[in-house]
Amino acid sequence: MDNKTATQVFESLASPVRLDAFKLLVKQGPDGLVAGEIASLLDLPATNLSFHLKNLTQAGLLSVEQEGRYLRYRADIPLMLELISFLTHECCAGHPELCLEFRAESSCSPEILPKRA
Structure with a gap:
């Protein structure tokens, strides 16, 4: 890892919502959660959460996989x-x-x- 990547990761986690989402997905391990489950567990509107999940995904902290009409998010534990x-x-x-x-x-x-x- 280099300083640029580390800085991007830290910047992404600087939001309380994103930090909570990442910690929740780390807790779920490789199974991850679909976006609706994340929103429900964090008591957030789905539209608000999607902005934060996109940011975490762009920083490389999350992966996302289409499952029918749902998006499953997983923390990048490595x-x-x-x-x-x-x-x-x-x-x-x-x-x-x-x-x-x-x-x-x-x-x-x-x-x-x-x-x-």
């Missing part, structure tokens, strides 16, 4: 994990063992944190 890796790649100047104290304070799963030396 991209999310790549972003986490991008942010933590050089944690503590490339010596993640220096960050052990921060690991203990984090609610982040150890599996996605940088590997210990």
Whole structure:
């Protein structure tokens, strides 16, 4: 991942509605949800939501697939994990063992944190 891609992802997630939609789709995993389900679960008008889903899709955070007359959205989990890796790649100047104290304070799963030396 490069800075341009990371910036696009962060800009896309800067909206509370888009962040909520992305988190909801991450929670659903590979099954995703159709747009109407997303709107219902987030208590949003479908027209308002479609603008936000389009933005997330253009940023690469979501994929969309036509299912008859419905659109199914899925979070791009590999991209999310790549972003986490991008942010933590050089944690503590490339010596993640220096960050052990921060690991203990984090609610982040150890599996996605940088590997210990």
